[in-house]
Amino acid sequence: MSGGRAPQLQGAVARSPFPPIASFAFLSDCHTGALVAPDGAVGWLCPPRFDAPSVFATILDRQAGYFRFAPFDVNAPSARTYEPGTNVLITTWKTPTGWAEVRDALTVVPRATSDTTTPHTRAPDDADAAHCLVRTVRCFAGHVEMELLCEPVFDYGRVDAVWEAADEHSATASGAGSSLRLRSDLRLGIQGGHVRARHTLHAGEQAFCSLSWADDLDGPASVEEASDDLDSTAAFWRDWLSDATIPDHPWREALERSALTIKGLTYMPTGATVAALTTSLPETPGGERNWDYRYTWIRDSSFTVQALHYLDLDWEADEFVEFLSGLETNDDGSLQIMYGIDGRRDLTEHALDHLTGYRGSRPVRTGNGAFAQRQNDLYGAVLDAILMHSRRSQRVPRSLWPLIRSQAESASVAWREPDQGIWEARGEPQHYVSSKIMCWVALDRAAKLGRIVGDAERATEWRSVADEIAADVIGNGLSDRGVLRQHYGTDALDASALLAAIYGFLEPDDERLRATVLAIADELSEDGFALRYRTDETDDGLTGREGTFLICSFWLVSALTIIGEGKRARALMEKLLRIVSPLGLLAEELDTETGQHLGNFPQAFSHLALIEAARRIIMIERLIEFV
Structure with a gap:
């Protein structure tokens, strides 16, 4: 062997750690938005409003905040799509041992009280932002090992999070005058600036996590509540779109x-x-x-x-x-x-x-x-x-x-x-x-x-x-x-x-x-x-x-x-x-x-x-x- 590279490697270009811009999914609650990479990581989120400092910004720096909820050691999904007529993301995963489906949304739910997180200067709608990112997973074949990794870095990647656990299923991250509360039915472990959880789901089983930045840091506390919030969000988008007149056309x-x-x-x-x-x-x-x-x-x-x-x-x-x-x-x-x-x-x-x-x-x-x-x-x-x-x-x-x-x-x-x-x-x-x-x-x-x-x-x-x-x-x-x-x-x-x-x-x-x-x-x-x-x-x-x-x-x-x-x-x-x-x-x-x-x-x-x-x-x- 000459020690040189194989001919097929000559001229090869290493893949960028930054996903292509067009590969990201867009989520919104009409107060702020998020970008989700194909591997299930949130690459951009600025709570509580579009122009606020980021807490997750790996799209601009790979060390500027990370939040992934996806199968462990699998980075390429089998399919991604929106639920029709919504901004609710569906990601389907095939692992060596099974299949799972993840739903992601910035939730919009019926609201009976005024929004104090980002107050309105116009007449509010019947439904409004819950100021929460909700993610659920359902294993529908075999078994799938899920991983949750949440590492916010506040103020555009300048301030590390300080975590405090309430119990095994809830923890609050603070930094730069802001707070986020993570909840999950998975058991959470704090490791320095991040929280991690791993759990194997079998066919028919579900799990959830939620991240709230509402004034009261409220969010769903069970997979049933999380699913209800996602359903309400899908209904909000479909009801809104039903008011539009879209031509019956191939476009x-x-x-x-x-x-x-x-x-x-x-x-x-x-x-x-x-x-x-x-x-x-x-x-x-x-x-x-x-x-x-x-x-x-x-x-x-x-x-x-x-x-x-x-x-x-x-x-x-x-x-x-x-x-x-x-x-x-x-x-x-x-x-x-x-x-x-x-x-x-x-x-x-x-x-x-x-x-x-x-x-x-x-x-x-x-x-x-x-x-x-x-x-x-x-x-x-x-x-x-x-x-x-x-x-x-x-x-x-x-x-x-x-x-x-x-x-x-x-x-x-x-x-x-x-x-x-x-x-x-x-x-x-x-x-x-x-x-x-x-x-x-x-x-x-x-x-x-x-x-x-x-x-x-x-x-x-x-x-x-x-x-x-x-x-x-x-x-x-x-x-x-x-x-x-x-x-x-x-x-x-x-x-x-x-x-x-x-x-x-x-x-x-x-x-x-x-x-x-x-x-x-x-x-x-x-x-x-x-x-x-x-x-x-x-x-x-x-x-x-x-x-x-x-x-x-x-x-x-x-x-x-x-x-x-x-x-x-x-x-x-x-x-x-x-x-x-x-x-x-x-x-x-x-x-x-x-x-x-x-x-x-x-x-x-x-x-x-x-x-x-x-x-x-x-x-x-x-x-x-x-x-």
């Missing part, structure tokens, strides 16, 4: 999962929606494009309201618009580009240098420095949302008129100024074309709202400004070949120009719109999926490449449909639906070379754009049926 499953994901990313106490569950999952593994997305982006508002109304989820749309109406504006009357889920304005960015980051992607960030940027596109997003909501409800609430006026007046001034653009570029401000278009949307929608409330004078004034913006964009925002530019100082393409189609800035039969959409489809894509822009053509203040942006690909589907390229639009839509995660979820980006999902996960904007794109194609198909 029903994708639409249902997108709706459940968007609801799961909604913070029930205020009606706000987080952009994604996580922080700092990278756009480029090993790179610096890592951001905290656990906040509400104002630009998402029109897509959120549109999707909710399309699915007849009018209550959720109303809650979101109410959240918008209560936000504190800047001194000039404009809104920030993003807010905390409780409406707070200060989202100062910090680096968590003690964390390794996902696959070495650093820095890990909390907060988001873009909150202080000027982004002129948000005026249009807000007013488009309000117009859609007002048409649906047949009224403009009195509380919204001051917001309508302030956003229209701010857009009337801001459209002339450069900004950071929709992609929050950290380079020099530019006259971004999509920002100008969205300012046009703001004044166009404001004029229509003015007519609805009977303020003809302001409506005429705002219409005049909208026409002025349109003329400026046509005069300065088109290249020599009649394609919308990224900004006035370049001929580079930008996928945000597709908003000209989606928001009706140009008519569907306008050759300039057609040229723009086809240029993006043909020249700003990788393997058919759209990029935001070419990083070598854009000063975004960052280094490294990025994957294709899924929202841009869905926008491209919508835009192709609008200009009459239905066959091409449907082909791209089908291609996009083939790359959803095994559980039907979407991240922010896709690496077309590896097929890996990149960026924060799951991403609300991607699912909102999926609904918008599907809506346009399905509407055309329904119209064709009557021709």
Whole structure:
């Protein structure tokens, strides 16, 4: 033997200890969320609310908190799925000696008293978060040795847990001013910073564990109570989804999962929606494009309201618009580009240098420095949302008129100024074309709202400004070949120009719109999926490449449909639906070379754009049926 490696090992690459982003399951109680890895370990959980510090964060650092409830020494399940119509996870395990099924959920149960853990500022639902992660297991063949290992590390992996046992079946972990109570019918043993249990189940036997962060640390104390809470949670999700109108179409499953994901990313106490569950999952593994997305982006508002109304989820749309109406504006009357889920304005960015980051992607960030940027596109997003909501409800609430006026007046001034653009570029401000278009949307929608409330004078004034913006964009925002530019100082393409189609800035039969959409489809894509822009053509203040942006690909589907390229639009839509995660979820980006999902996960904007794109194609198909 030469001592060298066998030929089949040469060039082999060791598997990363970090599971693929798309392999995680998403759980939610509409106050916070969790990600569960295929091996049954919780990779992300921030109790009691989405933007709180993590207690389990192995998705960002393998030492930052761990909680597994699964068969001992078996890491790959046989199957994982959601109970239909829910965010309750079912994992099926095959071991050398038997079969078992684990149910996981952040539980939502009927509530008769006020929530003191995360108090509501909006009218609470009949069911609300129990502030508890519940996990049950049932052995249905042979026998299975189960392991429970719970090792929280508080404050983003900085503070080890101190455990105190109440008895063999209950223990409380404390650290950084927070407490968690673990219960199980397995016998628990404290070993330093973690609790462990092992037990063999035989066919027909069940077990449970629960982890509570409620004010009173209450949670199920038996497998029967745990199963009841899981059943109540499944009923909550199914009852909610039954209120939605989902088209009878082959894409029903994708639409249902997108709706459940968007609801799961909604913070029930205020009606706000987080952009994604996580922080700092990278756009480029090993790179610096890592951001905290656990906040509400104002630009998402029109897509959120549109999707909710399309699915007849009018209550959720109303809650979101109410959240918008209560936000504190800047001194000039404009809104920030993003807010905390409780409406707070200060989202100062910090680096968590003690964390390794996902696959070495650093820095890990909390907060988001873009909150202080000027982004002129948000005026249009807000007013488009309000117009859609007002048409649906047949009224403009009195509380919204001051917001309508302030956003229209701010857009009337801001459209002339450069900004950071929709992609929050950290380079020099530019006259971004999509920002100008969205300012046009703001004044166009404001004029229509003015007519609805009977303020003809302001409506005429705002219409005049909208026409002025349109003329400026046509005069300065088109290249020599009649394609919308990224900004006035370049001929580079930008996928945000597709908003000209989606928001009706140009008519569907306008050759300039057609040229723009086809240029993006043909020249700003990788393997058919759209990029935001070419990083070598854009000063975004960052280094490294990025994957294709899924929202841009869905926008491209919508835009192709609008200009009459239905066959091409449907082909791209089908291609996009083939790359959803095994559980039907979407991240922010896709690496077309590896097929890996990149960026924060799951991403609300991607699912909102999926609904918008599907809506346009399905509407055309329904119209064709009557021709």
